[in-house]
Amino acid sequence: MPIIPLRPLLEATDKYNFAQGAFNVNAVSQVKAAIEVHEMFRSAAILQGADLANGFMGGRGDFLKSSLEDKRIGAKNIGDAVRKFGENSPIPIVLHLDHGRDFDSVKAAIDGGYTSVMIDGSSLPFDQNVELTREVVKYAHARGVSVEGELGVLAGVEDHVFAESSTYTNPLSAVEFFRKTEVDCLAISYGTMHGAVKGKDVKLRREIVTAIKECLKHEKIFGVLVSHGSSTVPKYIVDEINNLGGEIKNADGISVNELKQAIYCGIGKINVDTDLRLAVTRNLKEFFKYNPTKRDSASVGAIYQLLEEKKNQFDPRAFITPIMDTVMYGNIPDDDVAAVVECMEKGVKEVLGTLIVEFGSVGKAPLVECPTLEEMIERYKK
Numbered sequence: 001m002p003i004i005p006l007r008p009l010l011e012a013t014d015k016y017n018f019a020q021g022a023f024n025v026n027a028v029s030q031v032k033a034a035i036e037v038h039e040m041f042r043s044a045a046i047l048q049g050a051d052l053a054n055g056f057m058g059g060r061g062d063f064l065k066s067s068l069e070d071k072r073i074g075a076k077n078i079g080d081a082v083r084k085f086g087e088n089s090p091i092p093i094v095l096h097l098d099h100g101r102d103f104d105s106v107k108a109a110i111d112g113g114y115t116s117v118m119i120d121g122s123s124l125p126f127d128q129n130v131e132l133t134r135e136v137v138k139y140a141h142a143r144g145v146s147v148e149g150e151l152g153v154l155a156g157v158e159d160h161v162f163a164e165s166s167t168y169t170n171p172l173s174a175v176e177f178f179r180k181t182e183v184d185c186l187a188i189s190y191g192t193m194h195g196a197v198k199g200k201d202v203k204l205r206r207e208i209v210t211a212i213k214e215c216l217k218h219e220k221i222f223g224v225l226v227s228h229g230s231s232t233v234p235k236y237i238v239d240e241i242n243n244l245g246g247e248i249k250n251a252d253g254i255s256v257n258e259l260k261q262a263i264y265c266g267i268g269k270i271n272v273d274t275d276l277r278l279a280v281t282r283n284l285k286e287f288f289k290y291n292p293t294k295r296d297s298a299s300v301g302a303i304y305q306l307l308e309e310k311k312n313q314f315d316p317r318a319f320i321t322p323i324m325d326t327v328m329y330g331n332i333p334d335d336d337v338a339a340v341v342e343c344m345e346k347g348v349k350e351v352l353g354t355l356i357v358e359f360g361s362v363g364k365a366p367l368v369e370c371p372t373l374e375e376m377i378e379r380y381k382k
Ligand SMILES: [Zn+2]
Pocket: 099, 158, 194, 228, 229, 271
């Protein structure tokens, strides 16, 4: 099946009342694992590369310093991996840019084969956010590519996306934003937060979701609402990491129950990144615990060193820089690297399998229309 734009999948979530998890990938092996687990559950898939994940996949171990050229190379590497493992897949797959920072990042992603992009203008004043987003929509829709915007500010940190405190999305402004920009979906602020420290027992303001969806119906505007910063931060994984010598403190996620109620109110896309990071990190730590001879491996021993040096870190990108060729292209030079890749794949599958079931996208793949980008260009014109 070809890689599809996000729009038809959003329409399916709206029509059949489920949410589609959108999961961040940072390596070829994660792309492969994510596609396989969605196939297993007969769910469509949204794979996301964050702006700086593209930089990382472009070979920047120090991805915070990624240049536009790095992002271009990385976007193509992710795009190539998704096409390789997804083109003959029985499920529809979307490749989505998470937190596109500016017009150039969006263009780099689309050139690399992304079929959906987010432009995050949430730090700008409303009018400037509208203007930037509308320009991106014009450019993307003319290529059949879908667009996600953001309105309201989420607290927390996610790569370069940082905010001290959150400002909930004003439902009236959200409706106006949809009307003026014609985005396909919108990330809103309603109590979720980026990162692993979200505070205990977070209650989501799902009234905000209800209010926006209700008004959109009255105004006859199509629009799906997106929940960012929605990792559940499974306690058992955090405990396991800490039992393996990790030092992760105050980690709390959004409860699955809160997310399910938000889906009922109209959330259609749920972004999860931290959970994957945690599961992969635990698997890496566990591997070196039970295979002590691999700590001196010529190809992966350096990963063990990094795990030991950065005990409070749980972003695999901090550890896997010694195998960048594998990260970027999926090359597996020896058995030790193969074992590390297996750690990464299993971590992805454990977390995604759970959430695909909880968010209700199990079995929904056949309900999703699969237009090509060319067909989508025509649909957007109407
Ligand atoms: Zn986000």
